[in-house]
Amino acid sequence: MKKEHTAGLIFLLVGIYGLIYSSQLPLGKWNEPGPGVFPMILAILLVLSGALTMVARIKEEKVKEKASWREFLRPLITPSQIFLLTIAFILSLERIGYLASSLLYLLILFIWVCRYRLPLAMGMAAGFGLGSWYLFVKILGVQLPLTVTALGL
Amino acid sequence: MKRVKIFGLVACFLFGLTSWAGGAEYPTRPITMINPMPPGGTLDLQSRAFASVAEKLLGQPVVVVNKPGATGMIGGLAGAQAAPDGYTLTVGSVNLTNAIEWEIANGRKPPFTRDDFIPICSFTLSPTLLIVNPDSPWKTLADFMKEAKSKPAQLTFCSGGLYGMSHLPIEIFAKATGLKFRHVPYSGGGPCLSAVVGKHVDFGMQYPPTSLPLVRGNKLRVLAVVGKNRLKSIPDIPCMKDMGIDAEYYGWVGVMAPKKTPLPVVEKLREVAKKVAADKAFIDLIEKPGDEVHFLLGDELTKYWDVESEKIGKLMVELVKEAPKK
């Protein structure tokens, strides 16, 4: 089954990464372990379990209908959109400030992902964006980027 | 060094002129103070004490914000990179020095240096106290040192963190006396105190505000003050100088501004700081827990900081050399 293969692969890869880098760390003595010991043990165990996971399933792989690529990728569309938008938000947060970023973020999410019409999306984005700003900055007193200079408050 | 500073001051002055042209009297909005240490420590306490009095004098709220991480490096970096408009200050302390010198000693370029800051003032200069469990056999420092000499590298001590404010004084003491101890690092002053109280280690060095209440409650015993003078609150305890040991380490807490802050703003802050240090409420806040107010303004602090950095820098280099490398 594809699932276990992927999972096993992930463990294996992380384990190998761990092995490479933890071997560069000081290992210390038997009764005074250095910083490299634990990561190395964990890495070895990860490699083992990754390999085992991958191998154990090979035997039991039933011949299933190979799902088409499109069927596999289709459900990934929306999550990918969300992912991209969130990255955009993260990158713009400290550059254009919270208010602007959040308004844009919500707006684009509402329009592109949730398929709302423009006026409704704008209204909701404005409402929730401002509302959240008010809640966090005014009521909770949290420090958010450029909130002060953005509105000179 | 000096030339750069003068040039810097002139630049600040010019810069300051331009911002003067811009607006109203500083401050016109709330001021943030970044505390690079996790909440709940001495820095938190003293910086909040400062903030509570300063905000009355400045007329604007002064809020202490914690930005902990990497023994002060993350918060320090944020402070160094903050906009030099006087609205984001940093709670400076000996931790900044520790962090900078630690990076240098390890051959790495520190994320920020002393030059990235303009010292406004410092208001405490607390020595550490050598604390042991009250059930231990040593009643005086001399007893303790005798035992340490007879059992090299067997007595254990705790610290709040590697190469931090409670580890370095012990190393300084060890080097000054030629004694050897075993180090068990803990994470923070609280766990460290707990370790001495719980008899998990033989001794430690911590600061007055957090140790003295435990001493009064008979959970700790102080053997010495690691500094040049005795403390007012425990006049019977000898200081290192009395015993002829050249060991001193002070944790100082103060306020810093980013390096390009305009001069008028710096001047105003220094003025306010002086008033805060003389304010009775502030003095109470610092002295009640057992500490003492020791005020250093602007250039005095710069001078002190330079001297301290050199000493700590040298210490760090030695420590790094001695650290086990496998």
Next chain:
Amino acid sequence: MDFFANLFAGFQTALSLHNVYLCFIGCLFGTMVGVLPGIGPLAGISLLIPATYGIDATGAIIMLAGIYYGAMYGGSTTSILMNIPGESASVMTCVDGYQMTLKGRGGAALFISAWGSFIGGNLSVLGLMILAPLLAAFATRFGPPEIFAVLVLAFLLLGSLGTGSFFKTMPMILLGMFLGTIGMDPLTGTLRFTHEIRDLYDGIGFVPVAMGAFGIGEILSSTERSLVRLIHKVKFRQLLPTRQELRASVGPILRGSGLGFVIGLLPGSAHVLSSFVSYAVEKKMAKNPEEFGTGRIEGVAGPETANNSATGGAMIPFLGIGIPTGPATAVMMVALMIHGIRPGPLFISEQPQIFWGLIASMYIGNFILLILNLPLVGIFLNLLRVPFRILFPLILLICLVGTYSVSSSTFDLIVLLGSGVLGYIFRKLNYDLAPFILALIIGPLMEYSFRQSLMRSAGSFSIFWSNPITLTLFGGSCLLFIWNLISSLRPTKSTWKKALEEG
């Protein structure tokens, strides 16, 4: 005799209008802070410290304590309703709580969690009141070897958290522990896996990972198909638990109170540890443990009670001796010191009006919180009526802001998103996230206390069996280990079925 007089005086202090008002504000703020993902009690307390400058010491600590345990009430709300842990202690509640919401039993879960929190909170204040001086000293006897022993026990319990077989849970635990090693090693200062990224020096934060893996991962996977979600029609009857659910909750609540209180005493992440130990214990004691993870009320009642009762336990070393064992109590100590009070071993005897006033206010606070939270159940459930299409962008935004507000670090936001993707991937691969997230905390703690112990004993392993506490704990671990082996070798009917189904 003295005792009751003190308590009575305490109530007189706590019931003054001024103090009740402050208690209420604290509880309200705490609930808000708990509900909002990312901002935890620590941030809440730090935020309100300036507000305490003008008040007297008793009032100040009453308010701050209110935030502390109030946050434990609020944290369960988002965990149950949206699978987003409000803060670290609520992670375990997500597992079964959210499943209950999906089944339409969200109201019942919230109801029971409010009551569990109330009972746990009160019982722990009772314990605090009676046992503070005694237990405070006991808490300091827990050094690195003892802590390590406790963590080994916890680690063995971790293994039983997963819904699948041991071999599926183990790699996730290993992964979590491995990620936990990233950062500066606190014992030698060596940088591990940081690759010159300064934000990694302190390691990967738990809060962004938990919120990301659970909350954002959940959103990413539910947006796969369609954006129209089943809106549960909330009937009033559904707000209340069934008699069966109530009966099933009694045991977990009582056990959770005890466990939480004891674990709260220990230094470190008491809340997280107590909630997950409670979950693991309930799972072990249940007749059908494989149903855990599909919406068992015990999996909500136990952890929620435990994390509230841990607050009482956590305040003991702080009030009894003056040594705070966790960040929240450390901040409370600073707040007290700003008011000129020095918490120390003599605190209880020297400042009885503060101590007893605080105790009394904690009873009152728990009561206020119960009254606050029960109606909120209805309100929050109605939130679920909001179409998912509108709700999830908001949830995303709040998670992002919540994380940023704690550390002001863009890097943490990246961790948040990254964990979301990771959580999404593992969800698709059918692997459990809870063991992974908890291992992130427990792993480094285990390594730390293990190496610390050896540093103390100069390399001698005998430190691990040299005193009664460690002996008892290690003995317990061995028994648990043997029990695990036996029960896995003797499969029940349901595990056979599952094994066949899994292929």
